[in-house]
Amino acid sequence: MSFDVSQVKRDFPIFQREIHGKRLVFLDSAASAQKPQPVIDALVRVYSQSYANVHRGIYTLAEEATAEYEQAREKVARFINASANEIVNVRNTTEGLNLLAYSWGEANIEAGDRIVVTEMEHHANLVPWQQLALRKHAELAFIPVTDEGELDLAALPPLLADGKAKLVACTMASNVLGTITPIKDVVRIAREAGAVTVVDAAQAAPHIAIDVKEIGADFLAFSGHKMCSPNVGILWGRHEMLESLPPFLFGGDMIRSVRKYDSCWNDVPYKFEAGTPSIAEAIALGAAVDYLTALGMDAIHEHEVQLVQYTMEQLADIPEVHILGPSAERRGGVVSFWMDCAHPHDIASILDEEGVCVRAGHHCAQPLHTRFGVQATARASFYVYNDEADVDALVAALRRVVKLLKR
Amino acid sequence: MSFDVSQVKRDFPIFQREIHGKRLVFLDSAASAQKPQPVIDALVRVYSQSYANVHRGIYTLAEEATAEYEQAREKVARFINASANEIVNVRNTTEGLNLLAYSWGEANIEAGDRIVVTEMEHHANLVPWQQLALRKHAELAFIPVTDEGELDLAALPPLLADGKAKLVACTMASNVLGTITPIKDVVRIAREAGAVTVVDAAQAAPHIAIDVKEIGADFLAFSGHKMCSPNVGILWGRHEMLESLPPFLFGGDMIRSVRKYDSCWNDVPYKFEAGTPSIAEAIALGAAVDYLTALGMDAIHEHEVQLVQYTMEQLADIPEVHILGPSAERRGGVVSFWMDCAHPHDIASILDEEGVCVRAGHHCAQPLHTRFGVQATARASFYVYNDEADVDALVAALRRVVKLLKR
Amino acid sequence: MNGDLYREQLLDHYHNPENFGVLEDPDIDITQENATCGDTIHLTAKLDDEGRISKVMFEGHGCVVSTASASMFTTEVLGKTPAEIEAMQLPDIQQMLGGVTLSMGRVKCAMLPLEAMKKGLQKLAKSA
């Protein structure tokens, strides 16, 4: 581990606050991450010094805002080894994936085609494809998940064999199981069969280094708010793929010219950015990328693997706790579990009294929970600011749950 | 005028900065408004003290964030005299209007139907309907604009007479002409003919009091970033209309339950808020609503009418300046003009040297510019922080343009 | 805040819920889902000749709050008319639970049985 977690914690002003008189132990970063001071400062600086609408202004303020907005796009591009003109600013992963389902999907999916997803998808990478399939009378097929919480990759080739599969959409890391999927293999197998590939990187971009060239997919989406930034989403697409897509939202900025009865579109990526974008927020995402890059994406992943390892060791001592998913080295910083004696709601409520924030529910992955025969789980997720003391607080609070609810 | 503009100016930190050694004279609020300290503070406070993802958490931080997010929704509802469950958080006006074109449009527009818009629409309230009409082989019809820059209302009934018009989409205030349209009449006439009505309030919500009950339309959209807030858009719809719409974007939060092959939707307005919303930004919009409400929407409008009146008087002394649109009392705080001797780009560049920010171009209203036989205009737009000294700076700078470019 | 959620009274209902099970030949038979967590409650009920609730049973694996609420609710509503139940609101449920303070995230859990019952009564009224 090559960064100083206690220093990192100090970078996040929220950790100065207490919850019910206890130290804040934030273990819900998979839902949304906290923001470091440099990111908050970027927002304040833009709004206090250089704010104006972008792209269409020729006065100094507008040019400053535009320059910063485009520099942030370049930072994001470098962060995933892409070109700036392949980076589309959207609201979040969800919008990015829906953009694809509408724009690519409407133009390319026909009755009888097959769309392949996995059993571990977040609803954001399932429901858009499910509804596209229903609209188009296409088939939706699932790569199953093994009991260990891994993708059953052997099930993919048969789904592609008849050539009907037009699209394979797969997450890079599960937000429930923590599983880091063999995304390069999924993409390679799918592309060999001629399918377009979409990667949900919402749980990957904040935690592990991403190289879109190495992954080789056609599209990849993630959310700034899960990586220390305000809410801006990124849709990356290979340039020729983005070029070939019809636009999704129509309005200002995405046009080249508008006449009463027809219009021409602007170049990629602007073709997909209709209306005023989230300017300061996109610039702040640039600051978040700088912050994470300075810590080092590999160091971040290593840090999280160590925390998960430690957590799984500690939890092994509480027999009422049952963890879903693979071993620590196969996953990102997510540990979901259920308890014999306690409903996840009660776990979350009792933990909150101790200042420990975990999420309870289906984490927007209902079919995955159904797969494992549970309705809901409690989830602890880690990020750059968490340390072993946070894990200790979690474990102590879980012991209190047992004490309170076990009879 | 019932508020102290010099105090208001001090509320906006950006006015402490200089441009080319000159005082910042910001006359581009119609593109996007500057942000007052209370709005910036709201962002900082949320990110430093109460940030977490909303709706699904049962720990204190998540509950605080959810409560604030929903309180902001209620503030916005009160601001336009609506109910909170009629307020959908989107990115901007553009997304709100596109949501309607996809969700309402795909379900309700058929070949041969007519969609009515006006010649003064911003591209955001034109291109989505134009493209819907093209997709569906429907007819697109325009309410013309008179030479004075007013809607030619007499042209509307004939467009509705044959009962083919299913939708009338109209702006409440033009972003180029400044014209405040007789929106209540437009809506009444359209509804009597059985058409659904959509109001683009992007240039109205920041400047004049809006009462959706009084307007009587079915849908209305506006953008927070034009009213002192970060970038969040609002789509309002009558509750039964929103209920009847199919969802637009699919993913987390908008579902009630998801199975592998089908899903059920959440209640309105959540049905339309897929994925993680812009939480802190929506809360900051609540702060912006508070700020504007404290100044008083009627006082804001009166202030702008006075500034426009003064501007038009002053500009009358520069014969090279030609203003588009109606007289001051019929418009919001927008003055677009062209000059005999100078292209709008040059106007904007030369004004910038004097610290004066105006926009040059077609302002995302190309068909309207075509209607007036000009390719581009320069636009000065006013807001709460502008005063007569700003107008004087504009006028002085325009005299410099004449001096420099007239031969 | 949640401190008093886990007091003995509620925990007793949680561990030994009353009226747990399914009625035969019910007048009301409804399943209601809590969208936040996917929890469901299955409620069956009978009305007497005057149209008052005479018997209620529930099923479903829920949290302490929803289980205790359901357990107490199935007794609380006996003898009530549909109109009286329609009029019940969050404060009534809170009082029923012994005056507990519910955080926002738990309100839905506590309200689940009441909501299910209201929906069941509406369905019944429609089918009559």
Added chain:
Amino acid sequence: MNGDLYREQLLDHYHNPENFGVLEDPDIDITQENATCGDTIHLTAKLDDEGRISKVMFEGHGCVVSTASASMFTTEVLGKTPAEIEAMQLPDIQQMLGGVTLSMGRVKCAMLPLEAMKKGLQKLAKSA
């Protein structure tokens, strides 16, 4: 920043542009739009037997920057080959304009004639 944009040299070209008009029987005939403002430039050009630009004219009402750029460009490119024009970039245009500093918003104006010419040459190559 923009101070030197409005120096005499550029203003002269703006007020009295060279090669303003339309060529008859041109080899290249292209209209290019500046998406920001809707400005268009209409460029016509002829190539000599060696494939070098021998004559260029332009039309269109533009700003000082685009007009001066077009005026100077129509002389600057005479005798150049398509490959040489393809290789021209922003710095060449800036130098052509007398070393002026262009703010971001004005770069598109200055580049409009060059972009139109490149597009016209590409069209010509395709049709050949």
